[in-house]
Amino acid sequence: MNVVIAAMSAPTHMNGVSRHAANLARALLSTKAISEIHFVAGAWQKEMFRGALGVCDPRLHSHWIPLREANLSRLFWYYRELPCIAAQLEADIVHLTFPAPTAVAAYPCATVLSLHDLYPFDIPCNFGRLKSAVARHTIFQCVRRVDAIACVSSVTQMEFARRFPTLTHKTQVIHNVVEFRVPASISGRLETLKGYRFILCVAQHRSNKNIPLAIRVFERLLGKRILPAETRLVVVGIPGPETRNIEEEIRNARLSRKVLLFSGLSDAEMRWCYENCLILLAPSSMEGFGLPVAEAILAGARVVCSDIPAFREVGGEACHYVPWTHDPVEIYVGAIRDALGATPYRCVLSLQLAAASIGERYASFYGDVACATFARRERFREPVRVGSGPAGIPWK
Structure with a gap:
């Protein structure tokens, strides 16, 4: 074929x-x-x-x-x-x-x-x-x-x-x-993460990804000392309509040195991020599939994500799900605290993927x-006519 x-x-x-x-x-x-x-x-x-x-x-x-x-x-x-x-x-x-x-x-x-x-x-x-x-x-x-x-x-x-x-x-x-075809490696811009703990958020800069919410959650985690002061938030995704709002959120929280925005990472670099992050944070309000959640599970990472059908479909019992409430920041903070204290869910994704x-x-x-x-198409094709046409020429 x-x-x-x-x-x-x-x-x-x-x-x-x-x-x-x-x-x-x-x-x-x-x-x-x-x-x-x-x-x-x-x-x-x-x-x-x-x-x-x-x-x-x-x-x-x-x-x-x-x-x-x-x-x-x-x-x-x-x-x-x-x-x-x-x-x-x-x-x-x-x-x-x-x-x-x-x-x-x-x-x-x-x-x-x-x-x-x-x-x-x-x-x-x-x-x-x-x-x-x-x-x-x-x-x-x-x-x-x-x-x-x-x-x-x-x-x-x-x-x-x-x-x-x-x-x-x-x-x-x-x-x-959903599979890793190359070993993990750290290079280039990711070198700045060596020696630091970090929370990972893999998302394009779009409104449904709720990256500003992830930044506010990170700020609260630092303020409550649930995370050490040197912890970083790493956001991987191509710029988009929400980039300006994301940058403004970072400035308002005075986290310019602690929230790192990346795009264009290789498969090997992405795998390194999944394998070395404290937690994958995915606060999306809507998704079609949820590839970062699936890849994080495959890498053995802890996952804290919104309780939406797409994440449930790929995440099963491996994730800490957060329902939408009037105060999502506090709910996410609690879920991350619980996840950090739990053993990572060592799950091998279905071979179906x-x-x-x-x-x-x-x-x-x-x-x-x-x-x-x-x-x-054959049903709608003009039927073949049998017989002779003008001057004895066969119909085709």
């Missing part, structure tokens, strides 16, 4: 969607059902994805498209150019790693969409008025025109069913890959989708 993975997006540093795209490629390469993978992304993403893919397999072909990085250019590329590329590559499946503009009946093969969340509907402030409107329109268009949708969690599938009840037959839950297992699930899913798409 020949698969095109469309991973072109704006960021030059890893986020959840780009990590999913790289993990998807590696997962598919672990199966024998996949004959070729064409990984298509922007030229500005080349270095990021080369490090994340980290595989040398003759079946993997990387294509770096030299577009302008403007959003409009990427939208037109998905709408007009990607179907032509899929035809030239004789693809059996085109896999969109996030909702993208999709023309009606544009592809010569079956199309699959990875759906991570429905933030443009649920949290439009993450994008701004114009971008959220464009994102909602894109989702409406894309989910109707693709042949199948792989939801990264049951939570995402249920939210999709609530908003698109007539399209639920297209969906199947296939979780993200390993790349080989996820790859097999996708290969099977692709096969079903390709067969169903072929059968559906």
Whole structure:
């Protein structure tokens, strides 16, 4: 089976969607059902994805498209150019790693969409008025025109069913890959953490991640001397609409030397953070999957997180869950105090989340989708007429 993975997006540093795209490629390469993978992304993403893919397999072909990085250019590329590329590559499946503009009946093969969340509907402030409107329109268009949708969690599938009840037959839950492929290492900017204890928060700078809340919790922990004065709060995530509020919160709390903001860490550096943190703190109000929680559990870290369905789905009994109340800071402080006094939950995540297992699930899913798409298109194909045409020329 020949698969095109469309991973072109704006960021030059890893986020959840780009990590999913790289993990998807590696997962598919672990199966024998996949004959070729064409990984298509922007030229500005080349270095990021080369490090994340980290595989040398003759079946993997990387294509770096030299577009302008403007959003409009990427939208037109998905709408007009990607179907032509899929035809030239004789693809059996085109896999969109996030909702993208999709023309009606544009592809010569079956199309699959990875759906991570429905933030443009649920949290439009993450994008701004114009971008959220464009994102909602894109989702409406894309989910109707693709042949199948792989939801990264049951939570995402249920939210999709609530908003698109007539399209639920297209969906199947296939979780993200959760595994470490490289050993932990500390280098570069992380050298400043040597010798310090730290709390880890892995989150993009978006409102649903509640990073300002994490900073207030950290401030209270220091004030009550639950944490030693030299402890740090490490926030790993790409900048976004909440960056200014986060920086203002740090200044107001006078914690500029103790709250460290990082982005673009390698897989090895992320693993070092998980394995060496006192606690992973995840106070999100909404998530589609909760990859940091899953990775922290895999690394053997203590996890204190909000009590939301996505975290329950991946965290099970391994986390200290915090319900939403009128005073979340004090509740989180209490939960962290309890977690620090407890033995870390040494849990090995289900093998169902390993790349080989996820790859097999996708290969099977692709096969079903390709067969169903072929059968559906055959039903609507013009019937062959038997007999002779003008001048005795057979009908075709």
